[in-house]
Amino acid sequence: MDRVLRTTHTSRLSLSQYADGIFAGDRSVLAKAITLIESTHRGDSAMAAEILEICGDQTADSITIGVTGVPGAGKSSLIDVLGRHVITTCQEKVAVLAIDPSSRLTGGSILADKARMPFLAASQMAFIRPSPSGVGLGGIGPRTREVILICKAAGFRTVFIETVGIGQSETSVRDMVDFLLLVAIAGAGDELQGIKRGVMEVADMIAVNKADSSNVREAEKARAVAEIALHYFPPSASGWTPLACVCSACTGLGIGEIWSQITKHHGMLRQNGFLAQLRREQGLAWFHESIDRSLKQMFVSAEAVQKRLADIEKEVVAGQTTPLAAARQLLLLYDSDRQRRAKKRESLL
Ligand SMILES: Nc1nc2c(ncn2[C@@H]2O[C@H](COP(=O)(O)OP(=O)(O)OP(=O)(O)O)[C@@H](O)[C@H]2O)c(=O)[nH]1
């Protein structure tokens, strides 16, 4: 029997409406399901868990590609042309998720992201979804893994994940994707300066973008620098040798090459068993993340914590207490509240 959750939100569907819509590849249902999964409303979590359960793990023949790089390097523009390549040459549907750890996502930048992906924004074969950082009270992280899973269930087997800003996001994205593409640009002399060594070390390919008009030679130089840098890193456990290329989202230069490297990498990892191992490791990381998130959710939604959290945050900011003492105080408060509730329940039995 269909169950409709009564929440404060509008436009919630029944479980079978969500499931049928997702499996039919209905993008509007997919968008609603993602909203539900990203919701921090307590009433939504049971339905979200059921949807995810039904979607199962459709990872077998899917590819997830992380795209990272300095702001303005051309990540969105490249995803647009790569996505077009996938749609037109492979007749495969493409999903694009943007992760924003810095809460940059406002209505304006969502529109900006879509404006940078004109082909995909207009294509019936594509689905673009910005994923907000979700950092609210207590900082529950984004549900990117879950969103990837339901995109795959909806038949979007090629999933691009654009990370915004260089920093923490691309190392966590490395944990979720099969292939990590680092988009670089030729700068004024210090080509890859803005890119932390750590990011280069985990990238499967470096694409020096904007290799067009008067910038071709600079881009080629930056590619050579990147290639030399790549030689200094230890070989990856998968047996893949990362490489650097030049490309242009404007002229289409290098796009076919990037896609063929992505599929080559996928084929190789599939054949040598590393893809299966990667998925197992990703599953384990997901398991731990899920526990972390659930515990934190329980903690921040506990009444005793909610009552005290805002004040204690202010005390930390004002230097009236140390962060460690404040955290300990809140955890003790949570624990004693939980024990009190348990005793009350026992006495009622
Ligand atoms: N000449 C040239 N310009 C490009 C190319 N790719 C992107 N651009 C331009 O570079 C600017 C930034 O492009 P985006 O695709 O938004 O870059 P991004 O890395 O996604 O930017 P953020 O998401 O803001 O970090 C835009 O003005 C693009 O038109 C390219 O290959 N050649």
Ligand SMILES: [Mg+2]
């Ligand atoms: Mg972008």
